[in-house]
Amino acid sequence: MNARDITDATEWDALLATQPQAHPLQTWGWGEVKRTAGWGAKRIAVTEADGTLRAAAQVLVRRVPRLPLSVTYIPRGPVIDPQDGAGLAELMAAVDRYSRSIGAIFCKVDPAWFAGTPHVLTSAKFIPSGQTIQVTDSYTIDLKQSEEDLLAHMRGKTRQHLRNAQKEGVQIVRDTTGEWLNTCYQIYLETASRAHFGLHPAAYYEHIYRTYRAEQQYLYVAFVAEVPMAFLWMACFGQFAVEFYGGVSDAGQKSLANTLLKWHAIREMKNAGYALYDLNGRVTQGIGQFKTGFGPEASSWVGPFDRVYHPLMYQGWTRALPLARRMIAPNSGTGNGVE
Structure with missing residues (x-):
């Protein structure tokens, strides 16, 4: 195995x-x-002798204001088999070298693995983190189902709303x-005002x-009589189709x-070959009730795990958690979208 930096966009996404x-x-x-939000990015891949990818991490770095310190973060990564201890060791050796070279207090990982998945993070000196950046709880739809089964799993009221919208x-x-x-x-501003979450500019x-x-x-x-009523913005890669952002006007709710x-997005993502539709967040009122339909x-x-490089500084960081979160994710909302 060999760890190396990847500096070409096409090569990285192809791996x-x-x-x-x-x-x-x-x-x-x-x-x-x-x-744009003040992060840097470094891409590290671990490959076999034949070039096959074993592990990868896009490492984001954020400097601590006015101090020679930083934090590193691997959103929905690393990309690796959850039980590949050897691959993780090789990858994290490279991540550690980079993180220490820029004065990182810790490196946070947040893998795209479902809760309950056996993994080797804790045996690799990671500790569970109380600071979340991406949502931990969500709703997902298995797109490998037939369209008939997808419709059958909907609430009857939702199917009725589909017919009425048509x-x-x-x-x-x-x-x-x-x-x-x-x-x-x-439309997003109108939605945010109604649902009480924050937006970026x-x-x-x-x-x-x-x-x-x-x-x-x-x-x-979505339009009614050529007037925009709602939008839904998806980001997709590999098996994942993820709702990034979405909103609806008051008039759009009525229509x-x-x-x-x-439903259109779910069908489109299924037809495009994605396996999992992630509604990106689970709440109990309003938006959550709509999603569960x-x-x-x-x-x-x-959930997130941290690999700590400076224990005393890390303790200070966790004690100042609200301030620390604002530094990592300034202007973030309340789970409607991604950071």
Whole structure:
């Protein structure tokens, strides 16, 4: 095995595409997106002699203001078989060297493994973390089911809403040029105000759209009588189709545009060959009730783990957890979307 830095976007994503555990947040494009929010990105791959990928990590780094310190973070990674201790050791040796060279207090990992998956993190000197960045609890839909089974698992009320939305004349288009981005942001503002979560400035989302690879994202907009009513923005890679952002206007709720929109996205992701649809967050009211109408499974990820380099500084960091979280994820919302 050999660990090496990958500096070419095409090579990185091609390597990841060979691994079923690879998540959209480990793609090259997401690392470039996070540069706008003050992160750096380093990509490390462990390959066999024949070039086969054994393990990989897109390592994001954030400097601690006014101090020669930093934190490193591997969102929805590392990309590795959960029980591959040898591969993890080789990968983390390279991650450790990099993290220590930039004064990292710790490295946080947040693998795309479901809770209960046997793994070797704790035996590799990782400790469970109380600081979450991505959502831990979500709803997921198995897209390997037939379309008939997907419909059968929905609540009867949701199926009725689909029929009513079709009668309302809801039309759905995929925005492939970004012409509806500003309109989607206005809908998102309306949604955030109604559901009480925070948003980034509009420029942040435009940067995501322009930076993330076009073939890895799907922005759908629902219209009634040519008026935009709702949007849903997906990021996809490997087996995962993940809802990044979404919103609906008050008028869109009345026309049930968001119901038909989500069903359209589920069907499109299934037809595109993705295996798992992640609704990206589980809440108990409002949005959560809407999501459960589509018959998903309540799923949880294994959660974040930290590999500590400076124990005393780490203790101080965890004691100042609210401030620390704001430093890592400034302007973040309350689970509607990704960071």
